[in-house]
Amino acid sequence: MTQDSRQSVYERITATIAAAIEAGAGDFRMPWHTDGTMSAHPVNITTGKPYRGINTIALWAAAQGAGYGSAIWGTYRQWAACGAQVRRGEKAALVVFWKIDEREEDAGDMDDGQSDPRRRVLARGYPVFNAAQVEGYTPPPLPALPASARIAHAERFFAALGVTVREGGTRACYIPARDEIRLPPFAAFRDPIAYYATLAHEATHWTGHPDRCARELKGRFGSESYAAEELVAELGAAYLCADLGLACEPRPDHAAYVASWLTVLRNDARAIFTAAAQAQRAADWMHARQPFAA
Template sequence: MEHAAAKTETIKAPRKDLHQEVTDTIIRQLENGVIPWQQPWKDFGQPLRLPVNFVTGNKYQGINTLMLWTSSIEQRFSSNEWATFKQWASKEEFPRKGQRGSMIVYYSTFEKENEDGETENIPFLKSSYVFNRCQLTSYERPKRPVDEYAETLFDKIPPVEAFIENTQAVIEHGSDEACYHHIDDKIYMPYRSDFTANAVCTATEGYYSVILHELTHWTGHSDRLARGKGKRFSDWDYAVEELVAELGSAFMCADFGIATIDKGNHSAYISSWLKALRENKRYIFTAASEANKAVEYLKKLQVN
């Protein structure tokens, strides 16, 4: 009697849904009342800074900025320097035993033949892991400064003032609130003296974080980036645009090395953002990408 050859079946593990994994990370933070682009403290006098690859010197962008900020806030990293294991090893630096890397994502492509027999490049999301300088065996946490927080008066920061002026946006001061009016194509701001300091940011930083928020809204006008227009963004609502402006301001503040203001109305925004994130796993990717485009647009308006 012949015995039938035993059949083996290879069960493939389901492919990771990276869009969902990243979105779940942001959702977890928001559910805990933490906004990943607003660090609730100044670690050793440093506001939240744009994460940078220590080896290449390149700044991480878009969704990766949010992912690394999230990791920094969760683990209280005071450094903004990141690199892969191999990159750190090339500099004879190594993560401490038991340290886990933080995920970043990037797009790659694969070739696929379509119905017409033509080859198409199909984009897909891939992941990699990086380690913060604070996770290295050589890292020593600096001593906390002796001086305590003290309120300061508004003091202009020339590079930020020049950046705002070079956009040539129409800005009127004296309003009871900060807002961008799409029809008038104007930004309305309270007087600089109306801004107060708190434990997170100075009055100066508060003013600049708000006006950079409104400038991000300003880039969405139909004569500029036309954000919210067209089929792709036909389902955008106020909460989505507000998130783009929040991220745009956070990216620019980090670039200038200033803190972002605590607006005091986080609960309403968090609720709307959570709803959108749960309904659309690509929401945060799109918002981060559009915020990045807005920042790049504003940078291009700067005089050389």
């Protein structure tokens, strides 16, 4: 893949995500806002594994733009291998994998601004189609997980992190000087899922501490580092909510960031790749602290 085609991959995916952000700016509905159902996380038809990092965001954006209700995706050949046929004229979405030392890895694991420069890394774009674009495929029934089970799972997940959470006041935030999260009282949230979704956002900020993921964005984003960190926290919370089966809904208090996120993306075609990779790294770090982690 040439440098020009590699840049085209960055630009095409960034343009798709930026368009989805702009389209939802009126009511602050971003491509990563999902309903918390089991179908919220994009998965591959062949492997059954969820997409990661930038590919998750790219497919959320593509599904939002086209109105797809399914989270199942695959290449033309993968659908054919399942006995299904992509309908003529359907437009593919783009996902990215990295070719590293003859291995290919999901884009969620790369382009975080900290990759080993000694390794030869090539970005490869692949067209994929949603289950809504094919004929001859019947999706399997999804297990119905009651809200009470999802909330209990979320409680165990955040408790296992050992993060200090203090309730009080009216504002949710992470305070680096105290290394603690402040949240309004539980009863102040419209429902328990909203509480845990907000906690997921602040917990992603918390992982940036030098003793955890040591996330430092000033060198990468300069004056736009604050907006970039908020984008990382938004994406990290979206990944966690999808993993935990929680709804990730619009937060009006974050509406002010939309314009700054669009500025970051339009100034740098690789910015969303870095933010998505950092968010995936934060989510992975938190998953690795779970007692049931493999």
